Amino acid sequence: MNSAANREIHLAARPQGWPTEDTFRLATTDVPTPGPGQIVVRNTFMSVDPYMRGRMNDVASYVPPFALDAPLDGGAVGEVVASEADGFAVGDTVLHGLGWREYALLDASTVRTVDPALAPVSTYLGVLGMTGLTAYAGLLEVAAMQPGDTVFVSGAAGAVGSMVGQIAKLRGAGRVVGSAGSPAKVERLRALGFDAAFDYHDGPVLDSLRSAAPDGIDVYFDNVGGEHLEAAIGAMRQNGRAAICGMIAQYNAAEPPAAPRNLAMIISKRLTLRGFIVSDYGQLGEQFVQEVGGWLRDGKLSYDETIIDGIENAPAAFLGLLRGENLGKMLVRV
Amino acid sequence: MNSAANREIHLAARPQGWPTEDTFRLATTDVPTPGPGQIVVRNTFMSVDPYMRGRMNDVASYVPPFALDAPLDGGAVGEVVASEADGFAVGDTVLHGLGWREYALLDASTVRTVDPALAPVSTYLGVLGMTGLTAYAGLLEVAAMQPGDTVFVSGAAGAVGSMVGQIAKLRGAGRVVGSAGSPAKVERLRALGFDAAFDYHDGPVLDSLRSAAPDGIDVYFDNVGGEHLEAAIGAMRQNGRAAICGMIAQYNAAEPPAAPRNLAMIISKRLTLRGFIVSDYGQLGEQFVQEVGGWLRDGKLSYDETIIDGIENAPAAFLGLLRGENLGKMLVRV
Incomplete structure (x- = not known):
């Protein structure tokens, strides 16, 4: 598997004002190999969110700024393709924080397993996330x-x-x-x-x-x-x-x-x-999942998704989000 | 007593921008006579406060605007000079809301008796008020x-x-x-x-x-x-x-x-x-009086007063307050 290519999106430049396609760079690396306690995940969906604009500035905030010439990150879901960690098997669906790439190398402690039978996996980035x-x-x-x-x-x-x-x-x-x-x-x-x-x-x-x-x-x-x-x-x-x-x-x-x-x-x-x-509101998570999950099951809550295909189009998805081109959750299907 | 003169300050004009001496008018009326349940108070101190500037505009807010060609009002302390109300005797010191005048006619229900032996009467408009x-x-x-x-x-x-x-x-x-x-x-x-x-x-x-x-x-x-x-x-x-x-x-x-x-x-x-x-915080009043009164008694809390003499100088006191000419509480000794 190491010979396969992993495409990821790097921050090429810090934008002044509106970001453009030149803010980003598509890079190709090797698919990573997990060390002890690690897994490799093939991402299926990644989230683009307005708060990411702030992280493109070189300003300390509640999340650190993105690094230049390194992959961006953010919420993603995917399938485990290699595991050296207890409790994670190949084929598991997981939620994690390393989007903006096709394959993510993750410490198992930073990953949460989700059940694709309960809800479409994309919803763990949106209405249930x-x-x-x-x-x-x-x-x-x-x-x-x-x-x-x-x-x-x-x-x-x-x-x-x-x-x-x-x-x-x-x-x-x-x-x-x-x-x-x-x-x-x-x-x-x-x-x-x-x-x-x-x-x-x-x-x-x-x-x-x-x-x-x-x-x-x-x-x-x-x-x-x-x-x-x-x-x-x-x-x-x-x-x-x-x-x-x-x-x-x-x-x-x-x-x-x-x-x-x-x-x-x-x-x-x-x-x-x-x-x-x-x-700051993680303590509400259980109550949230119960109440919102119930509304979803009962058909009382609707959600929209705007889905862009291909990791290479993640920058366009993000720019479209800033221009308001989305209805509901803006996602990239990797 | 009805033949005596009562001087009071009226709102002569609604200021645009900074108020001036022309915003106010000194008027002379008769000293009022109390009806049943009423008292007449000779004011000794009145308060000028920044919030009064807002009341000079003809805009509904948390307190109604001052009326044109009528006396202003605001916190005052004084001595009862005539009483037709149970529980109030001539000579009592009271706190009430009809400042900007020498003599105030008040329904007894709107008045609170204060003890001049416990603290200087002016403090009921300031640190204890x-x-x-x-x-x-x-x-x-x-x-x-x-x-x-x-x-x-x-x-x-x-x-x-x-x-x-x-x-x-x-x-x-x-x-x-x-x-x-x-x-x-x-x-x-x-x-x-x-x-x-x-x-x-x-x-x-x-x-x-x-x-x-x-x-x-x-x-x-x-x-x-x-x-x-x-x-x-x-x-x-x-x-x-x-x-x-x-x-x-x-x-x-x-x-x-x-x-x-x-x-x-x-x-x-x-x-x-x-x-x-x-x-909105009247429910704190008892705790406030206990705690702040105690600090005052123990000499742990200091307060400043800037006192201007004469009801005719109340406009100047107010204008000075807006210009920051006071140290601590700005008061008019009536």
């Missing part, structure tokens, strides 16, 4: 959504946003509003059960939000930042809470936006804005 | 300060800020940093036990803050907003918390400042920004 937990933890723990609340989520047709809206409804939100970037996405949100949805290109976000939630909002789940956050603050009722998950609108901006300009409302309305990272 | 509770609730409840935390407070030589810093030290903060607007105020902060203090005119706030707290801050108590809030976000450690109490830097701004421009850090650092209004 980090994406779903992000929505679940952010909405229910960080923003502490209560039954009856009016909830607004931006980037609502994305992997996290579409879960937020559906979980809000399933947990008894009074009204759920989503924003997205195209008429087709808005249509999809209505089909998913959002009470109202709008295309943020159609006018000032605050105007659209006020029309969609005339009595104001209690909870805002922020995937976008910038004008969306300012509009949410403007529309919030007393004691409103925002879970700040992402600010994709400004990840590629050379200068951050001068917003929110209405932050003084945080006092008069007693608002709470709280940023969070899903990895 | 709303001002002290604002500091106490904001620091300990809203920002959830823990022993060992590094705490930064802006407007630290003001009535609230100077309490925040001292309460932080008394409750076991690891390091307490304050900013203020003059060398004399910075000197005073050091005397009050702040570990570090700086004059925000001396350079970018973030630079001064980084020098004063090289390892970052855990808690920020915001009285100022704008550049101070941006600097605090920049200096915050993981899981930092900001209690947003006031934004005096921008109360008179025609356009809000384009800050904080670094709000995306709220995600990577898992920050919480929370606005609050002291009136």
Whole structure:
């Protein structure tokens, strides 16, 4: 097997502003051989996520930056093709953190076996994985959504946003509003059960939000930042809470936006804005799998996937994600 | 007594930007006579507070706007001079909400008797009153300060800020940093036990803050907003918390400042920004009086007062407060 080729995607340059195809380089190496306690996994799906943009900068953050001229990494699922580790057999399906390559060499301690009979393996990267937990933890723990609340989520047709809206409804939100970037996405949100949805290109976000939630909002789940956050603050009722998950609108901006300009409302309305990272909410994992897995089984929760084929197209998948070309979870089938 | 004159301050015009002497009008009326269940109080001290600037705008907020051509109101203490209410006798000292006038007509249910033997009556407007509770609730409840935390407070030589810093030290903060607007105020902060203090005119706030707290801050108590809030976000450690109490830097701004421009850090650092209004924390009142009263009695807590004499000078006192001319609590001796 060592003579086979392993293709992987390296970081070729740190982007200034928007990344391009030149940010990446396709490299070919040998398929690795496991040492004691290690396994080799042939990846079948890998995830591309907005947070990866931050790791392309040479800035210390909650995850270390990607190294130049080395493979990127991120969530992936695949099949064990060689094992020198107890508890892992060839043919097992596993979830791990070394995507962006065809074959991954892994210490067994960093890998989790998943059951492909319970759910499609791709869902362990999406609705049943980090994406779903992000929505679940952010909405229910960080923003502490209560039954009856009016909830607004931006980037609502994305992997996290579409879960937020559906979980809000399933947990008894009074009204759920989503924003997205195209008429087709808005249509999809209505089909998913959002009470109202709008295309943020159609006018000032605050105007659209006020029309969609005339009595104001209690909870805002922020995937976008910038004008969306300012509009949410403007529309919030007393004691409103925002879970700040992402600010994709400004990840590629050379200068951050001068917003929110209405932050003084945080006092008069007693608002709470709280940023969070899903990895801090691992203790919710069991409850999450039980509750969300149950909804999935019962057909109460839908999810979309946008799948791009071929490791060589992973950069294009990531760039498409930043431009909002995905509906639901953006995945690369390796 | 009805033939005596009662002088009071009316709102003559709603200010655009900074208020001026023309914002106010001194008016003379008759001293009122109490009806059943009412008392008349001759005010001895009245409070001027930054939040009153917001009430001069015709905007619904957590307190209604001041009416035009009618007396302003706000915290005051005084002596009962006439009573038609059970439980109130002429000569009692009371705390109430009708300042900005020499004589106040009050329903007894809106008045609280205080003991002038326990503490100087002015302190019921300051360290033992709303001002002290604002500091106490904001620091300990809203920002959830823990022993060992590094705490930064802006407007630290003001009535609230100077309490925040001292309460932080008394409750076991690891390091307490304050900013203020003059060398004399910075000197005073050091005397009050702040570990570090700086004059925000001396350079970018973030630079001064980084020098004063090289390892970052855990808690920020915001009285100022704008550049101070941006600097605090920049200096915050993981899981930092900001209690947003006031934004005096921008109360008179025609356009809000384009800050904080670094709000995306709220995600990577898992920050919480929370606005609050002291009136939501009345349930802490008993604990507050016990703990802060005890510190005062034991000489562990100092407070400053800047006292202006004469109801006719209340507008000047308020304008001076907005310009930062006070050390500690700004009061008018009526």
